[in-house]
Amino acid sequence: MSTVKPLQVALLVTRESSAATLYGMFDMFSSVGRDWQLLTGESPGHGFIKPELVSCNGEGFNSLNGAWLQPQKSFASCTTPDLICIPDLLVAPYQEIRGQYPEEVAWLTEQYARGAFIATACTGALLVAETGLLDHQECTTHWAYCEAMREHYPNIQVYGERSLVISGDEQRLLQAGGGTSWMDLALLITARFCGPEEAMRLARIYLLDWHHVGQQPYAVLSRPRNTEDALITRCQQWLAQHYESESPVAKMVEISGLNERTFARRFSKATGLSPLEYVHAMRLEEAKQMLETGDQSIEWIANEIGYEDGSFFGRLFKRKVGLTPAQYRKRFGSLRKSFSELQS
Incomplete structure (x- = not known):
C-alpha cells in the first residue's frame, strides 16, 4: 500500500x-x-x-x-x-x-x-x-x-x-x-x-x-433468563439439581401439571429454548466444567451427566461447542491449570 x-x-x-x-x-x-x-x-x-x-x-x-x-x-x-x-x-x-x-x-x-x-x-x-x-x-x-x-x-x-x-x-x-x-x-x-x-x-x-x-467454545450454553413464569422457574430449579436423571423433560412436565404441548410452549417462551435443548445445554455446561477440572474419561463424563451413549455425547458436544470433548479439555483444561498454578 x-x-x-x-x-x-x-x-x-x-x-x-x-x-x-x-x-x-x-x-x-x-x-x-x-x-x-x-x-x-x-x-x-x-x-x-x-x-x-x-x-x-x-x-x-x-x-x-x-x-x-x-x-x-x-x-x-x-x-x-x-x-x-x-x-x-x-x-x-x-x-x-x-x-x-x-x-x-x-x-x-x-x-x-x-x-x-x-x-x-x-x-x-x-x-x-x-x-x-x-x-x-x-x-x-x-x-x-x-x-x-x-x-x-x-x-x-x-x-x-x-x-x-x-x-x-x-x-x-x-x-x-x-x-x-x-x-x-x-x-x-x-x-x-x-x-x-x-x-x-x-x-x-x-x-x-x-x-x-x-x-x-467460549459461549455459555445455558444462561438463565429472568422470567415471571413461576411454574417454569420451579421446573428450571428442579432441573439444575437433577439434569442427569432419566427422562428429565417428562419429569418437568409432571411437576408443571400441564399437558406436554402446553408445557413446551410456555417453557420455550420463558427460556428461549425447547425443554430438550435446555436439558442438553445444562448437561453440556457441566461436562465442560468436568473437562476443565478433571481427568475422567469422556465415557465416564457422558454417563455422569445423563448420557448412556458416549458417542452420542461426543457428537452433541462437537455440534454445540465447536470442539470435540478432547479438544476442549486440551484447550481449556490446560488454561485453567495454568491459572491455578499462578495462584499457588
Whole structure:
C-alpha cells in the first residue's frame, strides 16, 4: 500500500465505548508499516493506517468505566474516512438502545452511502443494527448478545458461533465477535488494505493468535433468563439439581401439571429454548466444567451427566461447542491449570 495517503480510519467514540478496545485498536493501527522496522533494527517506517478518535461533537468525557476519552475530531470535521471502526458498547444484553444514538446513526448511514467501510467489535454491531444497514445481512457480535440481537432485530442473520463476519454491499460491513476478537478484526483490516505481509508482521509484534475456532467454545450454553413464569422457574430449579436423571423433560412436565404441548410452549417462551435443548445445554455446561477440572474419561463424563451413549455425547458436544470433548479439555483444561498454578 502507498505511504502517500494512509488509510483513514475513524474510531467512533461514545460514552459506552470500551477504552481498552478503542485505544488498543488505535495503537495497533498506528503500528502498521511503522514498528516492524523499528523492532528489527531499521529506521521506523511510515504508517500505512492513520487512526483518529471521532465523536459526535469532538468533546472529551468520562466513559462509563471512568476512563477519560478524548476524541480528536467531530463528525463535522471527519467527512471522508475510508473506514469506521466501532468498539464494543458497555450495555446489557437486553438493554434497549433504540433512538439513543441519532447523530451516530445518521453519520454512519451517510458515510456508508458515500462508500466507507464499517467495522464493529463485539457489541458495536448493535449500533450498526440501529442504522438498518445489517437488515437481511449476516452478522456476528458477542455470544452473550446474540439471542437479544435476534429478538430486537429479526431481519438480521446473527451467527454467534463465528468470530468474524463480512457482509453488506461490496462486503463493506465487517464484524468481530466478543472479547479479544477485535484483534482478529484489526488483522483482517490490515490484511485487506495493507496486504497479508503487514498483517503477519502485526501479529508477530503483538503476539496475536487467530481465533480460528470461533466463539462457540467460549459461549455459555445455558444462561438463565429472568422470567415471571413461576411454574417454569420451579421446573428450571428442579432441573439444575437433577439434569442427569432419566427422562428429565417428562419429569418437568409432571411437576408443571400441564399437558406436554402446553408445557413446551410456555417453557420455550420463558427460556428461549425447547425443554430438550435446555436439558442438553445444562448437561453440556457441566461436562465442560468436568473437562476443565478433571481427568475422567469422556465415557465416564457422558454417563455422569445423563448420557448412556458416549458417542452420542461426543457428537452433541462437537455440534454445540465447536470442539470435540478432547479438544476442549486440551484447550481449556490446560488454561485453567495454568491459572491455578499462578495462584499457588
